[in-house]
Amino acid sequence: MADLPKDLVEEVFSRLPVTSLRGARSTCKNWNTLTKDESFFKKHIAEQASTELTVVMVIEFRVYLMSLILHDRPSITCQGKLTSLDNSDRVDISLVYHCDGLLLCIAKDFASFVVWNPYMGQTLWLKPRSPHPRLDCKSSCRKILRFVDPLGNEFVEYEIYDLSSNSWRVLDVTSDWHIDFYARGVSLKGNTYWFSRERYPAKPAVGEPFKVADFLICFDFTTERFGPRLSLPFHTGFECTVSLSSVREDQLAVLLQVDYLLRMEIWVTTKIEPEEVSWNMLFLAVNMEPFLDFQFGMSQGSFFLDQEKRVVVVFDKDTDMRFTRNIAYVIGEGGYFRQVDLGESVEYHRPFGCSYVPSLAQIKQ
Template sequence: MEKTATLPWDLVEEILSRLPPKPLVRLRTVCKQWKTLVDDNTFINNHKKTFRFILVTKSKVYSVSLNPKIEVRELTLNIPGLKDEEPNDLVECNGFILCGMAEGAVVCNPWLGQTRCIQGGVNQSSFEYLGIGYDDNTINKKIVYKTLASDTSHTTTVWKIHDFDTDEWKDEEEKPETTGESNLIYIHSTRGVSLNGNLFFIAYGLTRPSFFIVFYNFRREKNYNLCDLPCAQKDHSDTLVLRVYRGDRFSLLKQCHVTKKIQIWVVKDKIDIRSRMKVKWRIFMEVSIPNLPDLIQMQSYYQPSYFIDDKRGSKRLVVCSCDVDGRAWIYVVGENKLISKTRLDSVVDPWPLHCTCFPSLVMVPGCQREEGKANLQVNYSFLWFFVWLFLKLKFLFSKIKYF
């Protein structure tokens, strides 16, 4: 019997990398090899529609990709109220985007085009949305995503925890009489960083000499200290941005407001809050460029977005920030020099909110229920076209092999 010819795996990977994200969710069930490929971060990063930044204005949502040319695309996302009111914050957590509005918030996966509204309840206009984490309940073997917010209408810190499963809110208050006024923790940046379900923040205290990292544990619903930052001085005028690095540790960007010098630190080992290991930092990059602007403008006080590209032995820092006129720019820095700077002229409104975004195939919690009936009636013409293309290429490949 003649042996059936199969497509080279490189060709299969190339075909899958050109499919829209939504079909990839379903195609993961074809076989174990396809599931392993689609779940691989390297595959997602190399996908033709992968992007690195999300920008939100009062009327539009944009994605920015670097392939290596910078491309700006307008995204079609159903964010209620976006054209009627200006969003007040934007946070990326676990591949989701949390967009705070005057009336509640919107959680979306921009890669899959999914959105879900969160109603803030009483005094929702005073909510400050901090990020998304999850309670990894090992007993019930179920991940429950939760939103963390703070209620700024109180004199003390009041945490607001939203459960995606029940759609209910829970309050938790930190009282000065139990902690002591000198022991209170203040959040330096309201943009949380999610890692392994916990939400991490740069914080400071009245009696502590340096900035430090705290994290909110959603299972215990409590704050914990992690470590001090490697910065020697505590200056609130400096730019400080915490990000996830290599998926399991942190990077820290600091720009001195006087010298404009940028320093990047990274954590040497992966973060494991259960082992209580001491967090060790190492300097990754130092950039001192005279014509590099302030990454935080006094008009907005909105921190820059960045990611580190250290593939193939090179070290590059890619930053998104706004200039003094509110126009968005992308700066690429490496080897202590400014490699390129690009103004995003297609972003129509000034002072856009922005954040880094690493695409994910994780569906927004709750959207599965809302899209269940729609998925039963999905148009399979695109998938049939893919099957036809697959079989056609397989046939051509067998002919080439025969000759």
């Protein structure tokens, strides 16, 4: 088998899921070298992208790579599961952040986290500087930003971990805005964005409604500073929820839900940088009342966007209020609505999913 022509081996391996390459690499040195070569990498990614989308999912505290096919009958199938350095199955993961082909997986007990490159089959376990529970995003595969939240609601300091130097340090930065404890940061082009609200809003005049400014906040990992407030194409009230997602790692998608209207809107950026943002016209607006009688739980849930097919996939629980199943809701224009059953739900936590783009980035051990 190891003597097969290189072109034939490349053709066969290019059709394998990302996680299946691990077995091929362990077979012989030639195959290991070939599957990590840049030319093969480009061919493999092109082959996979032409047939399906790859999504990272956290279900029942396990991390999976899933292939997602969006046709008249949508399907989601498992490609592989994250295992630890000792190949144990017992890896309880509560949160995952994706950036430049690397995943930051945060343990359920917040006592450790792992940086994982599924394509290269590399993992690196790390421990936080202190035991406080809030641990957030990474950027450019080289740095991790952590929000230290000992009081449970107010951030008092920010820490950054540098993978190249294997060290933590406290940042000398302050903020006058608030990010909800459950809000997920989204990494784009080496920076990370959050939906935020003003921390100290002005008291309204007598008879005036109470309003809190809302916006996006970006952390620039090059300058290691937070940028200015970035405008949103809407204004939210306390009856609204907002969630973020990435589109091809160069655009930001925002999902807005208005609870009392059971209305869902999707907006996508045309340009986004740490100090500037512009928005396209409304990508998708759906009245959810004919399909569901509840609002998606975006505080724990997530969504994935396919611009070409103009559909959104929202990962959540079932609708019978017992939350016994994990479901992917596929929603599009013209009343298009499908459900994909992701299996029985033992835990209350909602499934999480985000797009995944493979990378040859090396993780320094």
